[in-house]
């Protein structure tokens with residue numbers, strides 16, 4: 220990391236332009252001392268540490284001054300995973316000005332989003348030791364659970380009762396360390412550590428709230444207790460107001476929470492207060508155990524909508540999205556389609572991991588299809604239960620269905636647990652899981668891509684208006700400033716030249732800011748060179 224010297228641009232135009240950047244870290248790529256084989260995650264973490272030491276808590280993006288194509292791909296990937304945006308700065312004066320601007324405008328806000336939650340779990344198993352008088356025995360609770368979740372995604376864990384949903388959630392949330400845990404669970408390629416604890420939010424099934432406190436009081440106390448001591452009381456109260464708005468709790472903010480003996484807010488509002496308690500600290504990963512149990516379908520939809528919004532990256536892309544994992548019993552069709560990814564458990568085993576939208580086609584490709592119109596969630600939970608009524612079964616398993624005669628009716632029997640396990644272990648199901656995993660870094664969640672495109676459109680509009688204003692002021696040219704981050708794939712000619720990037724604002728807008736934004740996902744720039752062919756035109 221390093222800055223560069225040079226004469227500093229001044230005046231209202233530049234101030235105005237820099238105000239949109241709010242960039243705080245500079246990385247002089249050509250001069251930086253990072254060893255070639257240095258672990259990219261280490262680089263990202265070092266940057267976070269350096270910032271923490273400086274007392275900086277603002278939004279983070281790295282302005283790479285120099286040839287951005289020289290950054291090793293794994294490093295870029297790691298930075299992306301941590302939610303740090305990587306911007307290209309076209310000229311040394313712009314960089315210097317940005318540094319000076321940002322030094323004057325340091326913002327002290329929460330930086331817990333610095334390391335985002337890219338979670339990967341492989342072959343996870345969990346056993347408990349049952350202590351008996353004669354001898355201790357081991358009981359398998361989970362086995363062979365593999366999957367992943369990335370920032371911005373909503374991952375649902377579904378399955379019948381006692382299939383292991385809560386146990387898996389506790390393991391992923393770092394809440395279960397006792398007993399015997401197998402396999403690996405990593406967050407940004409690192410195992411669980413104490414430092415990660417502060418970045419994980421966990422909403423349990425029966426969170427305890429003080430019945431006599433109002434919604435606002437509940438959240439204010441949580442904010443005072445959990446937000447950093449360095450944060451002023453006023454900022455903490457502002458954060459509470461933001462959370463109340465984010466969760467749509469304005470109407471009931473002065474109502475007491477209530478409990479078994481005192482009437483208070485509704486069940487849905489209570490759940491949202493529990494979620495609020497956790498998102499106050501802006502966690503990178505949010506885990507929720509049955510957040511919709513006991514709620515009607517409309518309220519359930521509202522809660523899941525809130526979760527989707529929590530997961531999404533900020534519109535200004537300065538914050539990457541959060542990773543949200545929730546267990547859910549049997550969601551409605553509308554709800555099911557809101558999940559990005561799905562884990563289906565049956566008796567502690569993995570039946571499915573992948574995109575929720577692909578689950579039905581996957582099972583039909585292996586021979587399981589509903590015979591009547593069915594809610595996909597109902598079909599999947601039935602299957603995980605071994606209940607094959609109204610379901611076609613692969614030919615290999617047909618003969619294993621034990622038919623039952625009862626009076627006039629012959630009902631199809633259940634598949635035994637062994638049969639289902641045998642099928643699970645078949646190449647068809649295994650292949651699917653590994654297929655999804657290998658695609659994990661490539662597949663972008665369609666919902667997030669859409670959001671990024673919307674953001675790009677908004678920015679394009681904003682940039683157009685701004686550019687037009689600036690043209691009036693500077694008569695024809697403007698300092699190319701990046702309210703939209705620019706990545707030029709190292710093609711900028713003479714990025715070290717002591718010149719400002721001058722472009723016609725109209726030309727810039729027309730050339731397609733949207734195109735540039737396509738590579739900008741989850742708060743970071745992708746390094747696909749084909750997406751970054753546009754180079755800023757540098758004129759002395």
Ligand SMILES: Nc1ncnc2c1ncn2[C@@H]1O[C@H](COP(=O)(O)OP(=O)(O)OP(=O)(O)O)[C@@H](O)[C@H]1O
Pocket residue numbers: 347358360378379380381382383384385386387
């Ligand atoms: N510490 C433990 N000791 C013994 N058995 C356990 C322990 N923890 C979990 N189990 C068992 O593991 C199984 C899975 O439990 P878990 O609570 O994860 O299921 P679940 O899918 O969340 O169920 P539900 O939907 O009913 O809440 C259950 O049979 C439970 O009894």
